[in-house]
Amino acid sequence: DKWINTRKRIGHIPGVKVGDKFRYRAELAIVGLHSQFQSGIDYMKNDGKTLATSVVESGRYDNATESPDVMTYTGQGGNPMVTKGKPKDQKPERGNLALMNSKEARTPVRVIRSYKFSKESGYVYDGLYMVDDFWQERGDFHKLVYKFLLSRMSEQPKLTLCNS
Amino acid sequence: DKWINTRKRIGHIPGVKVGDKFRYRAELAIVGLHSQFQSGIDYMKNDGKTLATSVVESGRYDNATESPDVMTYTGQGGNPMVTKGKPKDQKPERGNLALMNSKEARTPVRVIRSYKFSKESGYVYDGLYMVDDFWQERGDFHKLVYKFLLSRMSEQPKLTLCNS
């Protein structure tokens, strides 16, 4: 029935290294990096609560990246550019709630970034990040959006352009 | 660059028989039956004009099927259930224009139908149809929509449920 038989998990995926590249979101799901086809935040249940497992940063939102190891990730919901309908305040549910729980539980979150270089585009596994903080802001549509401060865990290879 | 290297064409696709089944829209594109991922009407340029090559009937619109060999296909555009935005009148452009040209030129159009049987679902190649007529109606949103009358060409195998 379900074509993805990988169990969700926190942390690295066995066999997937930082810097591994993928062409399609579907491939991320197949290898178990991120099992949501469109949603940017994936999560799992753990002792009744949810915990975020991974986020995809595709550049469609204004996720500031102050330094290479810190990024501000925008929560989900209420954006009429993504879902049909009117702008709404984001709520502490689904992916947003899961990221909050990940901060509380101090569990790492996989970050996958979309990339584009010349005519090649796809997604790169950027490694594990911790949720250090979150807050609410007024977004482009004057509605409340969540912002999550993610910091890259140390001891991980840096991602840079290099010759294949 | 383009991952589909099949050239568009009018009529049957070599190697694809009436009744052949496919799971995903992407597969229709790969074999050359219908190279649009989401759009229901595919077309090609021919001597400056466009001609429809194929349509997909997925049941999301109210395409009446009076008899097994006749169907009324709804044009594209202006439907807020499909595209974000407000309801609009459909215009004689893109797929709609191509179907009009196909009537004028008397060229056949491939019809692919979505099907669902028990837990199995996908798309079936239903064969070639001619565009016999078209007109405008007021649709669900009180906007003008095009309707195309398609009739199945004779000498094609009937599609019925059977044991595999």
Place this chain on the structure above:
DNA sequence: TAGACGTAGA
């Protein structure tokens, strides 16, 4: 059933 940072072609 609704929500979601998709994709490719015009």
Place this chain on the structure above:
DNA sequence: TCTACGTCTA
């Protein structure tokens, strides 16, 4: 840049 009868998970 925009449209489009997708497709998945919750």
